[in-house]
Amino acid sequence: MSSQNVFSSSAMIQSVKDEGPKHRKEYLLHSLEVMKALENMRQEGKACDFIIKAGKLEFQVHRPILVACSTYFRAMFGSFTKESLEGVVELKDLNENSVRDCVKFMYTGDSSSLSTDTVTNMLHTATVLQLDRLCDLCFEFLLNNICPENCLNLFDLSELYERKDLEDAARKYMQENFVKVTNETPFLLLTKDEALVLILEYARTDDMVWSASESWVEFNVDIRGIEVLDFFNMLSLEEFPSEILINRLWLAKYFQESDLCKNQLCKCVFSDIIRFSVNLSLSNWSVLNSMSETYEHVVQDVHEIICQFALKNFTAILNDDDFCTLSKENVIAMFKSPDAVYFSSEKLKWNAMLKWAKENPCSDALFPKILGTIDLRRLPKKFLLDAISNEPLVQAYPSSKNTLEAVLRQYVIVTEDxxxxxxxxxxxxxxxxxxxxxxxxxxxxxxxxxxxxxxxxxxxxxxxxxxxxxxxxxxxxxxxxxxxxxxxxxxxxxxxxxxxxxxxxxxxxxxxxxxxxxxxxxxxxxxxxxxxxxxxxxxxxxxxxxxxxxxxxxxxxxxxxxxxxxxxxxxxxxxxxxxxxxxxxxxxxxxxxxxxxxxxxxxxxxxxxxxxxxxxxxxxxxxxxxxxxxxxxxxxxxxxxxxxxxxxxxxxxxxxxxxxxxxxxxxxxxxxxxxxxxxxxxxxxxxxxxxxx
Structure with missing residues (x-):
């Protein structure tokens, strides 16, 4: 009987198609009017002969509609089940909102409630109720709306519903958007072993490895910080680390607390002097200088390379915010060196020294010593009077004030070859x-x-x-x-x-x-x-x-x-x-x-x-x-x-x-x-x- 009805319906649809556009339009209008009337009857409780309960909600429905749309209800009403006899079914393990949306879909065909937040529950409910058309719409929605927030969930869904197409789509998205996925909550909630497996499979570079590792560790750094070595060991370090990677590693507090991690990174960076000198840049000089001062096995050549680089890029480094992190010894050495390459006036040194002194506590002896590295005679007399003599730091240290006054008393423009x-x-x-x-x-x-x-x-x-x-x-x-x-x-x-x-x-x-x-x-x-x-x-x-x-x-x-x-x-x-x-x-x-x-x-x-x-x-x-x-x-x-x-x-x-x-x-x-x-x-x-x- 059922097969006969389906065949008859198919034949009727084909005959409608054959009748031409006008007949098809009348057929569709009639179908919509019937569906709207049935939905109104359901909402008003008219001629309803069955009740669906889910959570705190219950829905009065018509058995023919359920039988026409759902294999689950077709089987239920095809025999003398308890639910069929009592006229009520309680769907205890299904989300009540998803049941509501499924009932609405059976009456209207409306799936507009599908979203990234509702699709998982909707798919589960539609599968239980055997709403094949709605299941297809859910899978279609998932394939067309993959995002960092739901990508990992798609792997679970593909396994649960045996959908290879879903797995392939999730894998492709993961390969193209790995870093974005690892910044989202589903990844951050993984266990350490689960996170390591994903990183091993999808991270193509050391930067990607550490980006994911950093996200996972910092989600609960107080507990996960001790796991940093396992993630650090995932780095290949075959090539010289990028400036982004070096900065993210070295400046992380939990990384600093692991001597094994620090020593391994320093060994990688400083073991090849030629590679180190080639990769030293304005983006990483500050952190590499800090590493060289910390690592006890660094060779003297490394310090000399960093020093020569700083002198060659004198202007850029003095304008870098990280200049203020240098030690007083490094600052004085840079200012005193005759090899410093800069083509501005001595204002460059003055501005940089002032910035450094305001960020670092200066003693009575230190500030005058740094000021002494600036050739005040090369500055315009007006600048000496207007800017330097009125600077509070100069006024605060008597020896600095005396130095300036001596220059002003004997001010002579410096002449050179x-x-x-x-x-x-x-x-x-x-x-x-x-x-x-x-x-x-x-x-x-x-x-x-x-x-x-x-x-x-x-x-x-x-x-x-x-x-x-x-x-x-x-x-x-x-x-x-x-x-x-x-x-x-x-x-x-x-x-x-x-x-x-x-x-x-x-x-x-x-x-x-x-x-x-x-x-x-x-x-x-x-x-x-x-x-x-x-x-x-x-x-x-x-x-x-x-x-x-x-x-x-x-x-x-x-x-x-x-x-x-x-x-x-x-x-x-x-x-x-x-x-x-x-x-x-x-x-x-x-x-x-x-x-x-x-x-x-x-x-x-x-x-x-x-x-x-x-x-x-x-x-x-x-x-x-x-x-x-x-x-x-x-x-x-x-x-x-x-x-x-x-x-x-x-x-x-x-x-x-x-x-x-x-x-x-x-x-x-x-x-x-x-x-x-x-x-x-x-x-x-x-x-x-x-x-x-």
Whole structure:
């Protein structure tokens, strides 16, 4: 009878499909109306002939509906069972809410109550009541909604219901989301052995192994902390541990309490000196330094490698928050070392020392000792008076106060051996040592359009997007720009910063932090304006122009950029290879005559707010020819560098300007460079800088 009904129903459904869309729509509407009417009758208790009890809930239902949907009830009502005779069944071991949802599903086909929280109970109830369609919907929901919270539960369900597809899906998800799964409660509630089995099977790297281990241990660290060695032994440590892994291991309190773990990690890290030196980085130097001071079997080479790394990355380490964790011995050694590589002013040391001293207790002897490692003579006198003398820590220690007062009484600007750098059209850079008048090539491997400038007395090179500081005659790499500036960009040094002016963008490198700021936008400039000659001085970036105003609208009065316009009555205009310098309260700029091809020099005096022309170096205007004339300042004097050619020979001359007599004196002549060829004479830039190491 039952089989006949099923066959008849199937045949009826097929006949509905064959009738066409209109008939199908009427059939569906009729079915929905009947189902809705039956559900209303159930809720109102009309014509109900059976009761289902679950927990504190009971449901009045119609036997035909139960028989049509559930094999469980079909068997119950097909014989003279107690429940069939009494008209009531009590489902003691099933969740009452799931029973309610199953009853609703039998009447309406609604499975909207399925969620990650309800699906497990719903599946169990549907299985007991043999609601095959609802079981399929539950499995479909599980396969489509795997997440870190239920992934482990799927393994249990796949075994319980013998669903290989569920197991395969859970395994695939576990492989792709292992770390996420191990951060959730189901994993954290596993026993140690269960957790170790999962980690062994699914963790592909040491970082993943320890991430899961750390989560499990820290869930109840007071009890599980003693188990750390078993999890640590899961690490292969075949490769050098990542900085994340080292930090997570070494900084964990429960790890520190296990001498076996610490010794094994230190042995792995320090046993191969070459591997250690290659993997030492700014991300792990602090913790590796701490490990080296703790591990008693570390070799001296390790300490030397860490020390040299710190000196090479002096600026970055002084700006690192972990700098404050260094011992006083390490701080003093770093500050006193002549090998420290940094290109900012002594403000870098002062700022770092102040940060360290405020984090670490200082004795009467310690703070003055650290202060003594800073060369206060290299700091501007205004900074000494405004910042250092007013610092409470300086005032608190009499010897520090006395040291500062002694420097101020005998304040003299430190002078050092200096040199001149020439950048030519082939992007070669030659260095002239002014002490022995010897040329030396600067070794740099770049092939892009090069630019040079000076900041804090150091020569800086921008090659494409790569920034270098020059230490003696070698280039020391600094952080790079994220993109290439245009060939027309200018490189300017001002105070502790380097500016790349690439209209309308301005990229700023801070030597105190060793970081770029690439988000600065210059004030709006007039498009198609004339050429600019920028110069950094007096805390401003002056954009010198020989035409009309360069601003397009109003400019913020507090902006660092200022314009200086060469008036028409000054016979000097900005051209390619124009140069500028600040010396003794005036700005000097070289440019070409407005009427001839020859070079001129104009002077702007801040005290008079006035432009004037000054004499040009050379024997006569005809001798000056059209080769570029470069001006620069050196030890409070103005200098000019120029190549003359004629009479079959080339001459390179260096001139010094006498302001009182408005005349130039030649101090060097015919100094052959390494590459004195016709295609090499177009000198792009000339700067003076310090040769201090």
């Amino acid at each position: 200096s040199a001149i750098a020439l950048l030519n059209g082939n992007n070669d850079i030659d260095i002239l040592d002014l002490k022995n008048l010897k040329w030396t090539p600067l070794h740099h491997t770049g092939s892009h359009d090069a630019k040079i400038c000076t900041v804090n007395g150091h020569l800086c090179l921008l090659d494409g997007r790569d920034l270098y500081f020059c230490r003696k005659i070698e280039c020391v790499k600094q952080p790079s720009l994220s993109k290439f500036p245009s060939p027309a960009a200018n490189l300017i040094g001002l105070d502790d910063k380097i500016y790349v002016l690439d209209m309308p963008h301005c990229f700023i490198f801070d030597t105190l932090t060793n970081k770029w700021n690439e988000s600065v936008v210059m004030p709006p400039l007039l498009t198609g304006g004339s050429r600019l000659c920028p110069l950094g001085c007096r805390g401003k970036l002056f954009l010198i122009n020989s035409s009309s105003t360069i601003w397009d609208g109003e400019k913020d009065k507090d902006d660092i950029f200022e314009e200086l316009i060469l008036p028409p009555d000054i016979n000097c205009q900005i051209v390619a290879n124009s140069s500028s310098a600040y010396c003794a309260g005036s700005i000097y700029v070289s440019g070409k005559s407005r009427t001839t091809k020859y070079w001129r020099i104009a002077r702007y005096m801040f005290s008079r707010n006035k432009w004037t022309e000054i004499a040009i170096p050379g024997y006569s205007e005809t001798a000056a020819d059209s080769m570029p004339l470069h001006v620069f300042s050196f030890k409070s004097y103005l200098y000019a560098y120029k190549t003359f050619h004629g009479l079959g020979m080339d001459t390179e001359c260096l001139f010094k300007y006498n302001e009182e007599w408005n005349e130039w004196s030649r101090i060097m002549k015919t100094i052959p460079r390494r590459s004195l060829h016709l295609d090499d004479k177009n000198i792009k830039s000339v700067y003076s800088f310090s040769l201090r190491t």
